[in-house]
Amino acid sequence: MLTAGELAGLIAATGWIVLVCVLAMVLVKLAKLLTETTKAVSDLNNRLTPLLDDLSVTVNETNRQLIAVEAIAKDVKQVSGHAAKLSAVTQTVFTGPLIKVSSLSYGVRRAIEARRPRRAVPRRTR
Numbered sequence: 001m002l003t004a005g006e007l008a009g010l011i012a013a014t015g016w017i018v019l020v021c022v023l024a025m026v027l028v029k030l031a032k033l034l035t036e037t038t039k040a041v042s043d044l045n046n047r048l049t050p051l052l053d054d055l056s057v058t059v060n061e062t063n064r065q066l067i068a069v070e071a072i073a074k075d076v077k078q079v080s081g082h083a084a085k086l087s088a089v090t091q092t093v094f095t096g097p098l099i100k101v102s103s104l105s106y107g108v109r110r111a112i113e114a115r116r117p118r119r120a121v122p123r124r125t126r
Helices: 004-115
Strands: none
Touching: none
C-alpha cells in the first residue's frame, strides 16, 4: 500500500496534471482566438483599402464641386450688386423728375383754382 507521503505526492502530481491540462486547453482556445482575430483584421484590411480609395475620390470630387459652387456664388454676388446699382440708378432717374412733375401739376392746379371765382353754395332752408 501507499504511504501517506506517496499518497500526498500522487495527489499533488494529479493536481499538477489537471492544472497543465486546463492551461493547455486555455492556450489552445487562445491560439484559435488569435488566429480568428488575425483573419478578421486581414479581411478588414482587404475591405478597407477600396473603401479608403473610394473615400479619397469622393473627397476630391467634393472639393472640385465646392470650387464650382464658390465661383457660382461669386457670380451671384456680382449680379446682385449690379442689380442694386441698377435699381438705385432707376430710382434716381425716374423718381426725381416724377416728383418734379407731380409738384408742378399740383402747383398749376392750385393756381387755376385760385383764379376761378368761387361760387356761393346755396343754403338749405327747412
